[in-house]
Amino acid sequence: MQRMSRICSLAVALLLVASAVWAEDGAAGWLRYERIADAAVRQRYDFVAGSIAALDSSAVVSSARDELIRGIRSMLDRTLTTTTTPADGAIVLGTVDEVRRALPAAVIPALDKRNGYWLGTASSGKRRAIVVAGLDANGVLYGAFALLRHVALHDSIDSLNERQQPAAPLRWTNEWNNLDGSIERGYAGPSIFFEAGHVVTDLARAREYARLLASVGVNGCAVNNVNADARAIAPDFIPQLARIADVFRPWGVSLALSIDFSSPMKIGGLDTFDPLDARVAAFWKARADDIYRAIPDFGGFVLKADSEGRLGPSAYGRTHADAANVVARAVAPHRGVLFYRGFVYDHLMDWRNPKNDRARAAVDNFKDLDGKFDANVILQIKNGPIDFQVREPASPLFATLEHTTEAIELQITQEYLGQQRHVVFLPPMWKETLDFDMQRGNQPAPVKSLVSGYVGVSNVGRAVNWFGHDLAMANLYGFGRLAWNPDNTSAQIAREWTAQTFGHDPRVDEVVDDILLNSWRAYERYTGNLGIGTLTDIIRAHYGPGIESSERNGWGQWHRADGRGVGMDRTSATGTGFTAQYPPKVAAMFESLERTPDELLLFMHHVPYTHVLKSGDTVIQHIYDEHYRGAEDAAGFAERWRGLDGLIDRERYSSVLAKLEYQAGHAIVWRDAVTNWFRWISGIPDARGRVGRYPNRVEAESMRLDRFAVEAITPWETASGAQAIRCPSGTCTATTTFSGAPGAYDIVVQYFDENDGASKFTLSVGTRQIDTWVANDIFPSREPNGHTSTRRVVRNVQLKAGDVLKIEASPDREEFAVVDYVEIVSRP
Ligand code: GCW
Numbered sequence: 001m002q003r004m005s006r007i008c009s010l011a012v013a014l015l016l017v018a019s020a021v022w023a024e025d026g027a028a029g030w031l032r033y034e035r036i037a038d039a040a041v042r043q044r045y046d047f048v049a050g051s052i053a054a055l056d057s058s059a060v061v062s063s064a065r066d067e068l069i070r071g072i073r074s075m076l077d078r079t080l081t082t083t084t085t086p087a088d089g090a091i092v093l094g095t096v097d098e099v100r101r102a103l104p105a106a107v108i109p110a111l112d113k114r115n116g117y118w119l120g121t122a123s124s125g126k127r128r129a130i131v132v133a134g135l136d137a138n139g140v141l142y143g144a145f146a147l148l149r150h151v152a153l154h155d156s157i158d159s160l161n162e163r164q165q166p167a168a169p170l171r172w173t174n175e176w177n178n179l180d181g182s183i184e185r186g187y188a189g190p191s192i193f194f195e196a197g198h199v200v201t202d203l204a205r206a207r208e209y210a211r212l213l214a215s216v217g218v219n220g221c222a223v224n225n226v227n228a229d230a231r232a233i234a235p236d237f238i239p240q241l242a243r244i245a246d247v248f249r250p251w252g253v254s255l256a257l258s259i260d261f262s263s264p265m266k267i268g269g270l271d272t273f274d275p276l277d278a279r280v281a282a283f284w285k286a287r288a289d290d291i292y293r294a295i296p297d298f299g300g301f302v303l304k305a306d307s308e309g310r311l312g313p314s315a316y317g318r319t320h321a322d323a324a325n326v327v328a329r330a331v332a333p334h335r336g337v338l339f340y341r342g343f344v345y346d347h348l349m350d351w352r353n354p355k356n357d358r359a360r361a362a363v364d365n366f367k368d369l370d371g372k373f374d375a376n377v378i379l380q381i382k383n384g385p386i387d388f389q390v391r392e393p394a395s396p397l398f399a400t401l402e403h404t405t406e407a408i409e410l411q412i413t414q415e416y417l418g419q420q421r422h423v424v425f426l427p428p429m430w431k432e433t434l435d436f437d438m439q440r441g442n443q444p445a446p447v448k449s450l451v452s453g454y455v456g457v458s459n460v461g462r463a464v465n466w467f468g469h470d471l472a473m474a475n476l477y478g479f480g481r482l483a484w485n486p487d488n489t490s491a492q493i494a495r496e497w498t499a500q501t502f503g504h505d506p507r508v509d510e511v512v513d514d515i516l517l518n519s520w521r522a523y524e525r526y527t528g529n530l531g532i533g534t535l536t537d538i539i540r541a542h543y544g545p546g547i548e549s550s551e552r553n554g555w556g557q558w559h560r561a562d563g564r565g566v567g568m569d570r571t572s573a574t575g576t577g578f579t580a581q582y583p584p585k586v587a588a589m590f591e592s593l594e595r596t597p598d599e600l601l602l603f604m605h606h607v608p609y610t611h612v613l614k615s616g617d618t619v620i621q622h623i624y625d626e627h628y629r630g631a632e633d634a635a636g637f638a639e640r641w642r643g644l645d646g647l648i649d650r651e652r653y654s655s656v657l658a659k660l661e662y663q664a665g666h667a668i669v670w671r672d673a674v675t676n677w678f679r680w681i682s683g684i685p686d687a688r689g690r691v692g693r694y695p696n697r698v699e700a701e702s703m704r705l706d707r708f709a710v711e712a713i714t715p716w717e718t719a720s721g722a723q724a725i726r727c728p729s730g731t732c733t734a735t736t737t738f739s740g741a742p743g744a745y746d747i748v749v750q751y752f753d754e755n756d757g758a759s760k761f762t763l764s765v766g767t768r769q770i771d772t773w774v775a776n777d778i779f780p781s782r783e784p785n786g787h788t789s790t791r792r793v794v795r796n797v798q799l800k801a802g803d804v805l806k807i808e809a810s811p812d813r814e815e816f817a818v819v820d821y822v823e824i825v826s827r828p
Contacts, residue, residue: 024649026465029212029473030500033074033152041154045076047128048090048151052080055094055102059250060137063214064093064144071148088125091132091147093140099133109163111135115219116165117143130160138219138252142484145215152500164484170337170378170407170453171483172220172256173213174302175460179229185413185542187420188461188468193223197231199240203247209460210251216480218456221248222256226304226341230266232257233287238294245295254299256339261303261323262311263287274316275326288330300336301327302380307344320344320365321372328374339407339455340373342366342381342397348554357568357576358556359385359603362397371403378405378453383433385578386557388416390524390534391429393590393600396581398447399438407453408433412475413467416534416542417523419780420469422663423637424523425516427478427490434486439585454483469659470652473501474516490517508647515637515660522637525630526670529623530613531603532559532566535674537786543779544666544786545673546715560606561681566619567602579604598622609682623678624686627671634660634667665750665791673717673786680717696826698736700725700807700819707732708809711784711818718786719820724752726784726816727759727809734819735806740826742800748823749792749807752784753777757815762808763794770794775815784818796827 036042054065068091069080086092086102096118099106106122108131117139120131132147134140146164150157176184181195192205200206213221223244224232231237245255260266264273264283274280291298305323306312313323320340328338345361362385373379379401384392388411398406410430411417417424434448456479460466467473474497481493491513498512527545528535537546538557550557560568569575571591579590589595590604598613609620617625638660644653675691685691701710701723711726713719725734747770749763758776762769771794781787805824809817 024651026470026473026652027208029466030477030497031212031215032500033071033148034503035077036075036151036154042076044154044156044158045151048072048076048080048130049078050080050088050090051083052091053083053086053089053093053102055084055086055092055098056137058137060252061093061140063211063250063252064132064141067141067211068093068144068148071151075151086124086129088127089129090127091130092122092124093132093144094134095137095140096133096135099131103129103131106131106133108133111139111163111165113165114169115139115142115217116163117146119143119147119160119162119164121160130157141214141252142217149496149500153496154499154504166217166484167448167486168407168452168454168483170220171218171480172222172299172339172453173218173412173456173458173479174222174226174258174409175458176225176227176413177223177459178225179231183459183461184225184227185415185457186459186461187413188459188463188466190462192460192462193244199243203243205462206244207247207251209466210248210253212466212476213253213480214251216477217484218480219252220254220256220299222258222299222302222339224258226258226302227308227310228258228260228304230260230263233259233263233291234267235290238291241291242294245298249297254297255295256299256302257291258302258304259327260311261305261313272316273311275313275318275322276316281326281329284327284330288334288336292334292336298334298336300331300338300376302339302341303327304341304343307341308347312344319369319372321369324377325374328377332374332376337376337378339378339380339453341409342379342395343387343409345556346554347556349556351552351554351556351558354569355576356556357570357578359568359570359578360576360581361385362395363400363581366397366404367400369404370401373404375405378407380407380409380453380455382409382411383430386533389557390417390520390527391529391531391599391603393531393603394433394436394438394447396578398450399440399445399583399586400581405453406451407455408447408451409455409457410479411457412479413457413459414472414475416536418663419543420467420472421659422523422634422666423469423471423515423519423660425471425478425490425494425519426475427482427493428517429520430478430482431486431490434482437586438583440583442583442585445583448486454479456480456483470501470656471512471516471659473497502648502652505647508644511640511644515640518633519637522630522633522667525626525633526667527630527674529626530567530598530619531600533557535559541780541787544781544789545670545718546786547674547677547717548715559602561678563681563683565606565608565611567606568604569606570604575606609678609684620678620682620684621687624675624688624691627675628690631664631667631671635664638664661793662790665793666789668791669718669786669789672720673715677717694720694823696823698822698824699723700734700821703734703736703807703822705732705734708734708819713784713820715785718789719784720750721821724784724818724820726818727811728816729811731808731810732817733806733808735804736822738799738803738805738824739801740799740824743798744796744827745799746825746827747794747797747805748825749794750820750823751775751790751792752788752818752820753779753790754782754784754788754815754818755779756782757811757813759809759811759815759817761792761817763792764806764808765797765799765803770797775817782814784820789820799824
């Protein structure tokens with residue numbers, strides 16, 4: 001009996017272990033190494049068996065070897081044994097020099113870019129070995145991951161002969177993590193690096209993150225916020241940071257840090273941070289020397305200065321070059337670099353002056369400094385001239401500087417792009433910038449040919465699946481793949497990511513790829529088209545609609561919509577002159593109303609609402625149509641995902657479905673807010689009669705109310721009819737009597753889920769309760785508005801005339817169970 005129960009508990013324990021290993025919680029990201037069941041596919045890798053030889057014992061090459069063992073075991077159930085001699089090895093790993101010495105038969109093509117590698121075959125003893133040769137240890141690691149990727153993608157590796165070199169030597173992420181563990185613009189829980197002012201004790205997640213980064217060729221990571229806390233480089237903090245560097249090192253990821261330019265004063269005991277003061281230079285040198293003593297492979301610093309209230313060289317009348325160089329010189333002897341952020345602008349601009357323009361700031365601030373930066377300074381330039389909006393032209397700064405090393409900064413965290421509650425696959429957007437031809441000197445000059453570095457603002461958090469939304473991982477993957485080779489297409493990146501993440505069922509892959517590849521366009525449609533900006537609340541959350549929030553303040557994300565027209569006039573002829581910041585051919589294109597592509601029209605020009613686009617539609621009708629179309633796209637994503645029921649694991653199926661359904665609802669919030677606002681300001685109705693007319697909708701304020709009170713919502717466009725109902729205390733009810741035809745309906749309740757309470761709702765038809773829920777999500781607001789407006793849908797409810805629909809609600813703390821409307825939609 002006792003024995004039996006021991007066996008039983010052993011079996012249970014084993015089961016638990018097995019299910020933990022196979023839990024599809026997104027933690028493994030794309031590195032799932034799913035077992036290959038198809039015999040024909042397995043056969044392709046028959047010769048991958050026996051031993052694996054790593055020709056050196058460096059930590060990075062050991063990681064490469066161990067990763068291959070792990071991946072091959074998982075995909076092919078074969079355990080490679082390790083050896084250090086290549087004889088009869090199935091896989092041989094090493095730097096080019098090591099491989100040439102050990103396997104003279106290997107014909108390795110020349111590699112000349114750091115981190116490059118060659119994947120090929122060569123005879124080894126009596127057999128053919130797969131060779132992974134890197135120019136350096138990182139190259140070996142990237143080659144190993146590439147080999148595993150081939151197997152995961154079921155590619156044939158029979159005639160492997162692949163020379164890969166990265167497009168740019170520096171491929172970093174920035175993590176806007178604060179030392180207290182919070183993350184600026186992070187949407188997936190607290191920091192994996194810091195908590196309560198120190199480095200976390202358990203760095204397992206940081207180690208795992210470095211592995212994910214390495215698998216797509218990222219070789220540096222600045223772990224703290226660019227709005228930097230000076231304490232990060234204080235002497236007593238360095239040993240803690242060294243622990244992060246230790247877990248990064250085996251994955252070839254250099255630790256880097258963001259710095260506060262006023263550190264010489266804040267932590268150095270000086271009375272100045274003037275970059276030309278010798279004591280300040282000595283301070284930076286001492287800090288750098290100290291860091292490199294503890295972390296010899298430290299990557300360098302990132303500096304945000306004179307931007308959004310951060311102190312910078314302007315305090316002493318010095319230039320950005322002075323600021324950059326004093327820090328760069330401190331790290332130069334250690335071969336470190338300084339990324340200096342080009343995101344410098346005045347956020348207190350006078351909005352009344354029509355010539356003021358935030359988009360001009362980067363070029364205006366940096367154009368005279370070309371050639372004045374030290375060789376190890378890299379100017380880190382956001383893809384567009386404003387700030388990670390849903391559509392921006394490429395920043396003209398890329399083309400302005402000819403003697404300055406440049407990096408492009410892309411944002412993986414979806415700050416303005418749905419904060420990982422909306423699916424937005426970003427490679428198609430990033431490629432718009434990378435492929436944009438500046439035609440500098442009348443020569444082809446796509447942005448990707450002008451940059452030597454890629455920086456992705458990532459902001460992963462403690463959420464098991466890293467970003468909160470399983471599909472958002474495709475953006476980290478895509479960032480790495482584009483930083484390695486910007487010629488990779490979005491479709492190719494999506495295909496690779498999807499197959500590794502969800503497997504090879506063509507029905508699944510088609511749907512996931514399709515959702516990914518159409519997602520940015522959809523988001524653009526229902527948030528802000530024609531280059532107008534994201535039309536979000538720009539003052540705080542950057543999340544839901546807030547059409548006027550960008551106007552009449554100094555932040556400069558203006559769209560200048562008034563009763564007659566819309567758009568920023570950035571032409572040289574009549575506007576801010578921004579267009580002239582581009583090389584002549586591009587400038588001429590943007591200067592011309594006719595030649596500016598529709599998708600950037602309102603970024604460059606102010607036009608009447610009746611202006612006719614290339615598509616033949618007027619601007620206003622286009623705004624209406626696109627918002628309806630975008631909301632339909634979003635509904636389609638959820639619908640298509642439902643078709644995957646049973647084809648993928650339950651866990652990810654359900655969690656992604658919940659996100660897509662929420663998104664479909666929020667897309668309607670966006671649609672209604674933006675279209676109603678433009679209907680109001682332009683006075684021009686929707687030719688298709690949709691805007692302002694919602695035949696299936698019963699406004700909450702017109703229901704029969706018991707204890708509920710009617711409330712005006714701010715901004716008005718974020719509630720249907722500008723009003724909602726709130727329950728001050730206890731339990732409140734709102735009822736309406738159905739009068740339509742008998743049949744099956746979906747019932748929608750649009751309510752506000754604030755982050756200052758968890759109010760409760762029940763929905764009944766007659767005496768039958770059909771749904772109950774608690775509004776306990778954490779949206780970025782404590783008020784009923786476009787951030788918090790949320791849709792609850794009860795599907796397939798039988799209704800007949802005379803049925804009474806009742807919402808019962810009770811508030812919690814400061815959340816007053818606010819309801820906007822009910823919609824009763826007949827099922828197709
Ligand atoms: O997009 C803005 C963000 C800020 C951020 C800043 C920057 C880290 O709203 O939160 O600050 O850009 O890039 O420096």
